[in-house]
Amino acid sequence: MQYDIIVVGCGISGATIAERCAMLLNKKVLILEKRDHIGGNCYDYYDTNGVLVSRYGAHLFHTNFEEVWEYINRFDSWNPYVHKVVASVDGKLVPVPVNITTVNLLLGTHIQNEAEMKEWLSTQVVPIANPKNSEESGLSRVGPKLYEALFKQYTQKQWDKSPTELAAAVLDRIPVRTNFDDRYFSDKYQAQPANGYTHFFERLLDHPNIHVSLNTDYFEYVKIHGSNTQVFFTGPIDQYFASVIGKKLEYRSIRFQFEQYNYPYFQSNSVVNYPNDHEYTRIVEYKHITRQTGNHTTISREFPTWEGEPYYPVLSENNLDLYAQFQKLAAQEEQKGVYFVGRLANYKYYNMDQAFKNALDTFARIFPNS
């Protein structure tokens, strides 16, 4: 079979590009996937305990993009799911992000409404006009009590750096709610695929013009077959240009420690954060998210690490400078028909909906008349 397009990577970005090219342009698409499964980091599977789990951590879909919501609903049905997270602090489980209940539970206040919450917050926050680091950002947004209880050590664990060494941006976006809304996300659309993510990807890729080759390294493939088609590359951009610039972009990763139990529930919530205790940052119990029933459960403890799969770009000056160099090379490469799409190719932390959006936008940009 002769292919018109090669897509490197079969996660959200690759699968979406492939689907669009096959469906709208009737192109023959070959997806090369290094791993032994489709779906990228969304990949989920039934483990030996019979529980549907996500190999690369919980994935919670949420979006305000009508276009993305409409798109994902073409392929499979999605169940409404409203994600909530609690943090275990001083033996209490308090909702995250911070809202009135968080403060009342944690600090024994009796705040009753928005006006009182705003008043209380105003007595807490440290007035810092231009926070210079994450600590200053945290203090200026929630004040020292909440910062110490919920953010300081969590940030340290997550990034292996003191918040004083991290850019203000890291904590700049902590949502603080002055009402009782304890949803983790505020997006209009919040849902989980009714049959799991892997099944969703199977449906997304179910087109006669799309062929997926698993366990296939693109760079090895090119050595053998050459490359005379358009290429959509969704892998790490530093890997693509390794022969030009021998430096690596830094990523923070997570080691997932799965544990199986022969009883219905391990914990009361889908996600329990441990900001101050333990080496792991949180414990995820998938059944709360999938609403799977039965007498078995599987959890995963998440240990942040510098080893492993690339998850969180480390937005230091060094890395951003390096990425800028890669970006210049990428712009030149586009002239040869190689396009860089997605999280790893753009060195950005995309939420799932942003990854879909980025892929759809890239497709529209490259094929404006489709």
Add this chain to the structure above:
Amino acid sequence: MQYDIIVVGCGISGATIAERCAMLLNKKVLILEKRDHIGGNCYDYYDTNGVLVSRYGAHLFHTNFEEVWEYINRFDSWNPYVHKVVASVDGKLVPVPVNITTVNLLLGTHIQNEAEMKEWLSTQVVPIANPKNSEESGLSRVGPKLYEALFKQYTQKQWDKSPTELAAAVLDRIPVRTNFDDRYFSDKYQAQPANGYTHFFERLLDHPNIHVSLNTDYFEYVKIHGSNTQVFFTGPIDQYFASVIGKKLEYRSIRFQFEQYNYPYFQSNSVVNYPNDHEYTRIVEYKHITRQTGNHTTISREFPTWEGEPYYPVLSENNLDLYAQFQKLAAQEEQKGVYFVGRLANYKYYNMDQAFKNALDTFARIFPNS
């Protein structure tokens, strides 16, 4: 020992009256309690599974009465606790009382804010100016979809009557929230006793002038000892006047089916309502409320019944007429120094804080110069 005051019943009402009389008036108080424990229906204990459970169902303290909050904090410490309830409907767990998330989860809507929720509600509710029964009340407050999913059959199970046969008042007070607030109660103070209710009562009653006689029936006691002291009667008023009016006030009761498990959690929430499935109305898992840890859990399924302990007054015309007769007798009895205090003596469904308030108010009324 010579007693100045006899208190009948050692629940909230009796214990509070006793404490006030002992502490403020230095009276010697004898509490006669028919059961083998203090605390009335608040009574909790560590079961054979090592789990702290409530023999007569979950008790969640909440109040807006500053006086009551101040009073209960004198005796033991209370941990902030914000109660949340979910209902199991069509395999989903949706928050109760109805709020935006309930509607979005149940009906697949994507309501984002108060304005949209109010707009949506206005398209649902059935305009009934003066609801004549519970069904009309429900329809006029939440519309047919939510009424059918959450209230219709739950009400039927709870009261063993069709909502069309029940007074509008039964569903008149369903809270409907147009925001994301999913707390079960909105009160300023929401807390649980740090060491359990029974321990709280032990502290409340810990006064040299208070003596508690368990397993003691007041009516038997009077036969033997007579009664020449003031009496605060907190038992069922129809029982007190049984020899005058031989009719009984109706109560709805609950049979609690306790089940012990050798694993951490049975369900994801403290209370899961089953409006449409099963004979029980709900399953309570106490560990979620007490925050007890450990590898054992105990739940109770609640089966509404006409047999058993008197819990919910049945506010039919017959019963209210009958209670009015008892009330007249009670007023006469007061002249002889017998006072009727609390839920059972007043044939009312008091929340815990209302019971404290009623006892404190009664004490202040009877002893105005204390």
